[in-house]
Amino acid sequence: MRFFRKYAAFLVCLICRSGVLAMYAPQTQELSxxxxxxxxxxxxxxxxxxxxxxxxxxxxxxxxxxxxxxxxxxxxxxxxxxxxxxxxxxxxxxxxxxxxxxxxxKFQQMMQMFGSSPTDQTDAETGHVASAGGHARTLEDHGSARNREQKGLDALRQIAGITRVAEISRDGLNQVGYMAFERFIHSEKAKAIVRNIFQTFTESERLIIDLRECKGGDAEMVKFISDYFFKQPTHLTSSTVRGGAPVERWTQPNSLSPIFARKKLDILVSKQTFSAAESFAFGLKQTGRARILGQSTGGGGHMNDFFQLPAGFGASISIGRTYDPRSGEGWQNKGVIPDVVFPKDHTLSETMKLITVESGKLESFSDEQLKAYRILQAYTNAWYSAKADEMKDLISIEFKAIYSSKGKLEKRDYHQQLAATKQGSGVLPKLFHNRIIRNIEVSGSKATAELVLRETTHEIQLLKSGRGWKIVRDDYHDKSFHD
The missing domain is CATH 3.30.750 (Transcription Regulator spoIIAA)
Structure with missing residues (x-):
């Protein structure tokens, strides 16, 4: 999570300066x-x-x-x-x-967020845990880091409507930049955050933008994000209001557009995806720039504005529609139809599996390299998930783990590795179960590989065991920074 170490303090500062929405006591008196x-x-x-x-x-x-x-x-x-x-x-x-x-x-909240301009809107445990004889870490340390990250996430949500930012590598082969929104917020602070996120993702191989919980927001942020994915001005959508002439929405390339225009983009959607979030998915789908995965969206293809009513009430009224300028078709009521259908709760994991297959990287492995790769994947998953029963099937009884970093030298044997796994020494939130697996070399009954985890780099040695492989040695050290 390089992003949070780099920007957490910046984000918390922004949110403190921004303040929060005023809270309004609900009316309880009956209306005549x-x-x-x-x-x-x-x-x-x-x-x-x-x-x-x-x-x-x-x-x-x-x-x-x-x-x-x-x-x-x-x-x-x-x-x-x-x-x-x-x-x-x-x-x-x-x-x-x-x-x-x-x-x-509700009307006052909407006016606070959006003002009166027409827009695509939203729908009306602690203690010390040490690996036995090995590299120790504390849950307090984890808690402190997680608290800092949570503050960063809270700031992202408040200022830019972003609920998660990460670089994901579940297969160890593909680095995917991931960003999830709950609402598109347009402000100079929000734009600065989005700009910094894209700077962080320049080395990612492809991107996922997750809109499964995004219920709308500001059309200007839709355009601002879309700009990154086209190196030439591109007509995304058009909009009309009743009795008015069409207004065209074009992208305007920025300094990073040549980089991101080359990267594949997947957009995740669900039935909860609505309004401006649908507009983003629709525009990038219709131009052939993104693949849409998940479920058909909510069907909010109109633009609304807010109007004052008597007694302090407000009205949200659809004053315009957005559509594909090439066909004249929009998505009102029918929603944006995904290219690949997945259940909502499994869309991200299934998309990551699809990316692994499509990358073709597994096809470059020999049969024995592929077997070793799968052992390394299972080893990583067992460590991250505290599954000692799975770990014991992956490591040899002669297993040694040697940690050397900053003048320290610590060792774990087979039994200590199982104890460390069971104690949860490697447990992290699932989104951060990242790894890089590279340089798998097989020579007869021996194999070596490099495994990079969130905090450590590992030189792995494997020995042939029957028709498969087992890990016999894991030499590892701290990374200079975390992924």
Whole structure:
């Protein structure tokens, strides 16, 4: 996690300066019939004037009129029930998740985040643990590092809507830059963070942008990120508002675009992916620049804006639509269809497996190199996951691990290695189960390889055991920095 060591302090400083969204006490007083009708009628008027699809605007307004006539607003009601009822009426008339009434608290939050400009929006244990006789580490040390990383992640989320940044190598062969969003936030601070992340990923072989939990955000950040993936100006999408001329969204290459335009890009999506997140996936899919994996998205292909209603309530109204300028087609209600379908919770792991196969790197191994590679993979997984039962099947009874770094020399034998594994000396969050496996050399019944883990570099020796291999020696030392 080089990114967090380099930028954690910077990010925490930014978030302290930025402050947090104001919290608003929810209204509990009931709304009178008069107030409810006043809000609904003003909302009707806005829909008729602003809603992007004129024929649907009439349908939506009529739905509210019928609700009034049927007496659905004839009794005092709480703000929460009033909003829920009204929005249900709208969705029954015509499904559009961008359209709805907002409580005063929600309306103020939206105005804090987005202002009043049209945009693609969001949906209305401690102690000392030592490897027996070996290299010791403490859970307190791990906790301190994780706390620092968590502060960095909190800052990323607050300022830029980013929930995770990492360089991932699950197969030991391919280095993948990974970035996950929960919301696209457009600000100079957010842009600075994204720019620094891309600087960190310049040596990654390819990228994954994970939008499975991203429910929207600002269209300007969609464009800003898209700019990195095209070395020439490219027409991504067009948008129109009711009665207006089309507005084209083009990429503008930056200094890093020539680097990232050559890298393969996978975008992960789910049913929760919505609005601006869909716009990003849609534009890069339609231009052939990215592969989309996961599930069909939420279907929020309209742009919305916010309007003031009586009594402090607000309205979110779809005022425009975004579409492919080549076909005129958008993704409203039907969503962005993935190129490869995976279950949501397995999309990342399945994508990483796909990348391994597509890279062709396994095909360059001889049969014996491939067997040794699989032993190294299993050895790493057992260490990271504290699976001593699996470790004992991978190492020889003559196994030795020798740690030498900074004047220290420590050793572990077979039994001590199993104890260290069982105690969790190598346990880290799963996303960081990185490794690099390289220089596998086989000579008769012996093999050697280099294994690079998150904190250490290992020179591994293996011996033929029956039809397979077992690890007999692991000489390792600290890295100068962590991946």
């Amino acid at each position: 019939v008069h107030t409810q009708l006043k809000i609904v009628k003003e909302f009707q008027k806005l829909i008729e004037e602003k809603y992007v699809l004129e024929d649907k605007a009439t349908l939506l307004a009529d739905g509210l009129s019928n609700a009034i006539k049927s007496g659905l607003y004839s009794e005092p009601e709480s703000p929460a029930v009033f909003v829920k009822r009204t929005n249900l009426i709208l969705q029954q008339s015509f499904a559009d998740r961008h359209l709805g009434i907002l409580t005063p608290e």
